[in-house]
Amino acid sequence: MVFSSVIFLWIFLPLVFLGNLLVGRKWSNIFLLLASLIFYAWGEPVRVIIMIFSVIINWAAGLLIEKTDHKKLFLAAGVAVDLGFLAVFKYAGFFADIINGIFGADFIPRPEIELPIGISFFTFQAISYIADVYRGKAKASADPLPVALYISFFPQLIAGPIVQYVSVEEQLKERKPGYEDMTAGFKRFLYGLGKKVLIANVMAECADAAFGMKSIGTGAAWMGALAYTLQIYYDFSGYSDMALGLGRIFGFRFPENFNYPYMSKSISEFWRRWHISLGAFFREYVYIPLGGNKKGKGRTYLNLFIVFFLTGLWHGADFSFILWGLYHGLISLAERAGLKKLQDKSIVLSRLICFVLVLFGWVLFRADNTSAAVNYISCMFGAGEKTALWELGNKKTWVMTAVAVIGAGPLQSLCPQKIKDKWKDSAPEALYCLLILFFCLAALAGNSYNPFIYFQF
Amino acid sequence: MKKKYTLSQMIITAAFVLGICLPMPLWLLVGGRLKGGIFSGGGEMRDLAQMPVLSAENYSTYPREFEAYLSDHMPFRDALIAAQSTGDYLLFGSSSGKVIVGKDNWLFYAAKDDGDPIADYRGEYLFTQSQLEDIAQRLSEMRDELAAQDIEFVLFLAPDKERIYSEYMPEEYGAPAEKYRYRQIYEYIRDNTDIRIVDSLDALRDAKTKTDLPLWYKTDTHWNDVGAYVGSRALLAELGIELPDIDEGIYTPVMQEETAGDLARLLHLEFLLKRGDNECRLQGFEEKGETVAEEGYHSAAEHHNSGADERRIYVCRDSYCDAMLQYIGSSFNESRYVYWQFFDSADLFDYDPDVFVFEVVERYLNELMVIGL
Numbered sequence A: 001m002v003f004s005s006v007i008f009l010w011i012f013l014p015l016v017f018l019g020n021l022l023v024g025r026k027w028s029n030i031f032l033l034l035a036s037l038i039f040y041a042w043g044e045p046v047r048v049i050i051m052i053f054s055v056i057i058n059w060a061a062g063l064l065i066e067k068t069d070h071k072k073l074f075l076a077a078g079v080a081v082d083l084g085f086l087a088v089f090k091y092a093g094f095f096a097d098i099i100n101g102i103f104g105a106d107f108i109p110r111p112e113i114e115l116p117i118g119i120s121f122f123t124f125q126a127i128s129y130i131a132d133v134y135r136g137k138a139k140a141s142a143d144p145l146p147v148a149l150y151i152s153f154f155p156q157l158i159a160g161p162i163v164q165y166v167s168v169e170e171q172l173k174e175r176k177p178g179y180e181d182m183t184a185g186f187k188r189f190l191y192g193l194g195k196k197v198l199i200a201n202v203m204a205e206c207a208d209a210a211f212g213m214k215s216i217g218t219g220a221a222w223m224g225a226l227a228y229t230l231q232i233y234y235d236f237s238g239y240s241d242m243a244l245g246l247g248r249i250f251g252f253r254f255p256e257n258f259n260y261p262y263m264s265k266s267i268s269e270f271w272r273r274w275h276i277s278l279g280a281f282f283r284e285y286v287y288i289p290l291g292g293n294k295k296g297k298g299r300t301y302l303n304l305f306i307v308f309f310l311t312g313l314w315h316g317a318d319f320s321f322i323l324w325g326l327y328h329g330l331i332s333l334a335e336r337a338g339l340k341k342l343q344d345k346s347i348v349l350s351r352l353i354c355f356v357l358v359l360f361g362w363v364l365f366r367a368d369n370t371s372a373a374v375n376y377i378s379c380m381f382g383a384g385e386k387t388a389l390w391e392l393g394n395k396k397t398w399v400m401t402a403v404a405v406i407g408a409g410p411l412q413s414l415c416p417q418k419i420k421d422k423w424k425d426s427a428p429e430a431l432y433c434l435l436i437l438f439f440c441l442a443a444l445a446g447n448s449y450n451p452f453i454y455f456q457f
Numbered sequence B: 001m002k003k004k005y006t007l008s009q010m011i012i013t014a015a016f017v018l019g020i021c022l023p024m025p026l027w028l029l030v031g032g033r034l035k036g037g038i039f040s041g042g043g044e045m046r047d048l049a050q051m052p053v054l055s056a057e058n059y060s061t062y063p064r065e066f067e068a069y070l071s072d073h074m075p076f077r078d079a080l081i082a083a084q085s086t087g088d089y090l091l092f093g094s095s096s097g098k099v100i101v102g103k104d105n106w107l108f109y110a111a112k113d114d115g116d117p118i119a120d121y122r123g124e125y126l127f128t129q130s131q132l133e134d135i136a137q138r139l140s141e142m143r144d145e146l147a148a149q150d151i152e153f154v155l156f157l158a159p160d161k162e163r164i165y166s167e168y169m170p171e172e173y174g175a176p177a178e179k180y181r182y183r184q185i186y187e188y189i190r191d192n193t194d195i196r197i198v199d200s201l202d203a204l205r206d207a208k209t210k211t212d213l214p215l216w217y218k219t220d221t222h223w224n225d226v227g228a229y230v231g232s233r234a235l236l237a238e239l240g241i242e243l244p245d246i247d248e249g250i251y252t253p254v255m256q257e258e259t260a261g262d263l264a265r266l267l268h269l270e271f272l273l274k275r276g277d278n279e280c281r282l283q284g285f286e287e288k289g290e291t292v293a294e295e296g297y298h299s300a301a302e303h304h305n306s307g308a309d310e311r312r313i314y315v316c317r318d319s320y321c322d323a324m325l326q327y328i329g330s331s332f333n334e335s336r337y338v339y340w341q342f343f344d345s346a347d348l349f350d351y352d353p354d355v356f357v358f359e360v361v362e363r364y365l366n367e368l369m370v371i372g373l
Helices: A006-043 A048-067 A071-089 A092-103 A119-134 A144-152 A165-173 A179-211 A218-249 A267-273 A276-287 A296-315 A319-343 A347-366 A370-380 A395-407 A410-414 A417-423 A427-448 B007-021 B023-034 B062-073 B077-092 B117-121 B129-147 B181-192 B201-208 B225-238 B262-266 B270-276 B325-331 B345-351 B362-369
Strands: B099-101 B107-109 B152-158 B196-199 B252-258 B278-283 B290-293 B301-304 B309-317 B332-339 B355-361
Touching (some): A048 A144, A071 A092, A267 A276, A267 A347, A319 A347, A395 B077, B077 B270, B129 B181, B262 B270, B301 B325, B325 B332
Parallel strands (some): B152 B196, B309 B355
Antiparallel strands (some): B099 B107, B252 B278, B290 B301
């Protein structure tokens, strides 16, 4: 079930909101857990069992870590099971491809396992729980309910943010969502919904058209790359806004996940603004345990390399994602090695260069595979056939592109603080959100309209 | 102290209540009475998803089936689609992937999965030499097989709307290509076979200079009655039947009531666009005889007449022939019209015509690669 769907907006959300109000604080956790399981089962009617299993394993591991003398053993076992889920469901095919690539095709059969929705997110949340218990930052919960809700809570189950257990431990036990939470949360949700439905979906059509071409003209290739750059930002940050908004409605304050990343002046800064929760997870549970920057330059570079490798790998079971991660890693290392001094000379230039570097990274990310990415990039520099821009979109596409570019940071950066303060929580802002809701509902209906000239038998 | 609720919060609350909580219960209560309003449109020409029934067999697919059902039957769907289409049309002058909004609100069909008329306009996917030879071979075999039964064979080509009204295409699509499949097929068949082929393109271009009225609907893929007359006149001339030209004063093109065509329906904007389009007919022309259609969608039809040409004519056609039927039917005593998707040679030979016409519009020229009895 996606947030931008009729079933979520008009059936699930109102029922869960009203039900949560009716059951009261005492039964809220169990009610929200049941709702979350239904939410997940709606998309994974059979494999919801995997998530339930993950909850049980991690809850038990947390208790064993805290209550026994074999803390490290049970942490390792818990993490191994969690990563085992990923290894089997996400990476088994990829590993088989590597082995077959080395030893010959069909050396081992390639498992065709469909990726369970959200497994990359809830698995990391589970690891966060047992790691925080191990480090003494959080107490293991004897009651499985808070742990179950933490891992499976529907707002951030599918696409994050990855919330560290320690940041919501108290909220799981004590929270009193009020009217202000409901209105602020719903407003945030509407911003996210608008980003996803009104901008990301339009950009997606353009990007899909561009990346679907075997050969594409220079201008069209750049337009397609820009479209994808905007699509992924508005899609992902829109989803995060919806998650944060929904969490707030139910009394949870989740950490921010995006902070106008395309305004970054360096790749290092980009990763402090883009998918912030993932960066925080890897910093907290990989980079720092490996020594961070405390063990000399060489070790720092290695640790960063590992983190970026894992970042790429986490995004997908393909070499193109690893390449994308390493691409960011190499630039980040170069910045540490001295490139940053050059970037600091001009804010405008550094932002532009960073944006272009990120854009090329997204081409690596979006293309079907590495050779398709190389082909696309060569088209960006003139190697492709001339392509009319109307093959990628229409007036609506160009207008929404302009809106998307302005909204991705320049507006927020250039707008005087006085106006921002006046706008925030004002009636015009609320009316604007009401309009967003209307346009989104109209767009969802429009997307369902699939007419034909002649009857389709 | 009593907490003060801000206007902003009240508006957001109203949005939540009206936009999230109320639509479904409201629709369940009064939705039936709201269906069929001005936004209802002419339908999508497909079967809408049905409400699935949960069972052990469809447990894993039930969510998808239910969402498909909800998508097709969501509350206030017609009005919301109309709102979105109207917004796109008025704000951006743009359209769905299937319809291009041209100048002066002329609409053009752009579906890539239904013949791809824009590709034809741009001169793409030209037939290869081998394909042209194969088409010629097929048509010749068909002609010979029909001739063995004393049946004349005529191939009739109708151009796409973009071909005739390219001046209303948006600037970014450029001028129509000088080399295109319609011209390829016509010239190859004309120059390399003795198959009787009728090109209505030149006749239509000529007719455009003789009347201020359009030959096509603005909001439909098809030609109107005047355009169909011009096409029919070209076909009938090949069959030895002369009809007066539209500027001879016998039949006069006139503009009549407002209408909204299939392209307006694709945009779900019939209610908005019907004021921009009109029926155009021939004043003075009266259809002779009677058409009897079999039941069903795109079913066969026969026209019965008297006092006209005694040859029996069988037309294997697409929807462009809908408007031609009155003119062809009035010119022959007996005529039968069958859509080529449902054509069966047994039906043809059963009818035992004197003339067999295969009518095809430009975007469906690929049919000529599979044509046969």
